[in-house]
Amino acid sequence: MFAAAGIYHFACQGQRMGEQSSMEVATPLLEVVDLKTYFRTDEGLAKPVDGVSFRVDRGKTLAVVGESGCGKTVTALSILQLLPMPPGEIAGGKILFGKRGDLLQLSTKELQAVRGGEIAMIFQEPGTSLNPVFTVGHQIAEAIRLHRPNLSRSDVRREVIRVLTEVKISEPQRRVNQYPHEMSGGMKQRAMIAMALACEPELLIADEPTTALDVTIQARILELLRRTQEEHHMAILLITHDLGVVAEMADDVVVMYAGQLIERAAARDLFARPSHPYTQGLFRSLPRVDRRDDTLLAIEGSVPPPTRFPQGCRFRERCPLAAEKCAEQPPLEEVGPAHTSACWFAADLASGRTKAFGESRQTTKTSDA
Ligand SMILES: Nc1ncnc2c1ncn2[C@@H]1O[C@H](COP(=O)(O)OP(=O)(O)O)[C@@H](O)[C@H]1O
Ligand code: SF4
Ligand SMILES: [Mg+2]
Numbered sequence: 001m002f003a004a005a006g007i008y009h010f011a012c013q014g015q016r017m018g019e020q021s022s023m024e025v026a027t028p029l030l031e032v033v034d035l036k037t038y039f040r041t042d043e044g045l046a047k048p049v050d051g052v053s054f055r056v057d058r059g060k061t062l063a064v065v066g067e068s069g070c071g072k073t074v075t076a077l078s079i080l081q082l083l084p085m086p087p088g089e090i091a092g093g094k095i096l097f098g099k100r101g102d103l104l105q106l107s108t109k110e111l112q113a114v115r116g117g118e119i120a121m122i123f124q125e126p127g128t129s130l131n132p133v134f135t136v137g138h139q140i141a142e143a144i145r146l147h148r149p150n151l152s153r154s155d156v157r158r159e160v161i162r163v164l165t166e167v168k169i170s171e172p173q174r175r176v177n178q179y180p181h182e183m184s185g186g187m188k189q190r191a192m193i194a195m196a197l198a199c200e201p202e203l204l205i206a207d208e209p210t211t212a213l214d215v216t217i218q219a220r221i222l223e224l225l226r227r228t229q230e231e232h233h234m235a236i237l238l239i240t241h242d243l244g245v246v247a248e249m250a251d252d253v254v255v256m257y258a259g260q261l262i263e264r265a266a267a268r269d270l271f272a273r274p275s276h277p278y279t280q281g282l283f284r285s286l287p288r289v290d291r292r293d294d295t296l297l298a299i300e301g302s303v304p305p306p307t308r309f310p311q312g313c314r315f316r317e318r319c320p321l322a323a324e325k326c327a328e329q330p331p332l333e334e335v336g337p338a339h340t341s342a343c344w345f346a347a348d349l350a351s352g353r354t355k356a357f358g359e360s361r362q363t364t365k366t367s368d369a
Contacts, residue, residue, distance in 0.1 A: 026057040026060065027057055028057055028096075029056055029058045029202060029235045030055060030056040030079070030095070031054075031095075031097075032053055032054050032055070032079070032093065032096075033093055033094040033095075034051050034052070034092060034093040035052045035053070035075065035078060035090070035092070035094075036090070036092040036093055037074050037083065037088060037091065038088070038091045039087045039088050040086060041087065041307060043308075044307045048306040049071045049074050050259035050260055051092075051093075052071070052260065052261055053261065054264065056235045056237050058202070058235050060251040060252065061237075061249050062254065063240060063245075063246040063252070063253045064076075064239045064253075064256055065241060065243065065282065066257055066282075067282075067299075067303055069302070069303040069305075070256040070303055071256055076121065078095070079103065079237075080114070080115050081104075081111060082121075097119070098202065100114060118201055118202050119203045119204075119205060120195075120203075120205070121196065121204070122192055122205070122206050123192070124207055129192050129195070130180040130191065130192055134179070135179055136178055136191045137175070139195055140163060140195045141156050141157070143199045147200055159198070160198075161176060167190040168190065168221075175191075186212065186217065189213060190213075190217070190221070193209065193221060193224075193225075197228050200234070201234060203234070203235045203237065204237070205236075206237070208239060209225075211241075211242070222248060226249065236249070238250060246267060247271065251267060252267060253265060255270075255278065255282070257303070260342070262278055262315065263276040263279050263342070264332075269339050270339075271283075273352075274349075276315075276341040276349065277315060277320065277321055277345075277356030278299070278315050280349070281299035281356065284299075285299070300318060312326055312328050312329050313326040313328075313329060313330055313342075313343070320357060321343075321354065321356050326344060329342075330342050330344045333346055335349075
């Protein structure tokens, strides 16, 4: 999390949010359509991603937010089919990516060309993408050669040192020869980010990319992502529970709860008018400059496990507005231009006539969103 003071204030200033002009013509790069990813578990069929649809435009950042266990990582891993199958399976949907078409229909060879080339992914846990048996320099060099095969050995080495310098790794000349285990966790994280950006991907999937880093490094990495995005017109699918990062980075936001999308909007609109009780609850847990104490106002309870989602609205058990009709699942309905919310009271929430949470304090603390 960013330092408490000023997040909310900063968010309201909307330095990044709303930079996207509505007059710009957006070109979709990735379209996820009704994606369903299930797991067979001892407790029954788990449905962590259960009918999710969204799109990421070229050169833009879409943030996916939600508490731990909402299905954000499973969504990201489904795109590149990096899940263990079985027990996992893509039970339905399409993942349309640029000229490639539906990624779910590609051969293993084609999919490998997409991974790490056209789409790069950075994880919260760098161990997942750094190979322990090669030096970090070798791995970044491979990524560079992939899209610039004609570079000489010395030029590749120069590029490796440049990208390591960009992610603020000290003594890059020495680090190129180190193996991942010789680096600290934070440094490995940055080496992985360097490797992903060295591919110059069309789409970067960043799953909690800076959560493990300290605040100063975090700010530099976000700046680097933004700069790379501008230079290469890269799209970013940014998964985070940190609304401060969303405010700084995102053009558009989708909010996930219990395997479904419950609200989507341009970042500026979402911050100005959160129109789902769950989103309002997440915003309430942001540190604010107008509150004297640092108690986070968390939403009581927790995300239900994906084997036991309730019938009807899945937020029902935690929602202060829950009513009889919430036993039926509410559809995603438009509450403003390109702004949708899946709540029976969405229109009232959007207009401000109804608020899901008053200012009364709940004592539960949370480290997420
Ligand atoms: N391999 C797996 N087998 C069974 N359940 C899984 C597996 N991976 C993730 N899940 C479950 O899917 C749900 C969503 O997980 P995840 O996508 O990691 O959440 P988030 O990234 O939003 O915190 C969680 O309840 C998690 O336990
Ligand atoms: S549909 Fe009902 S339970 Fe669900 S978020 Fe809206 S008010 Fe709450
Ligand atoms: Mg996750």
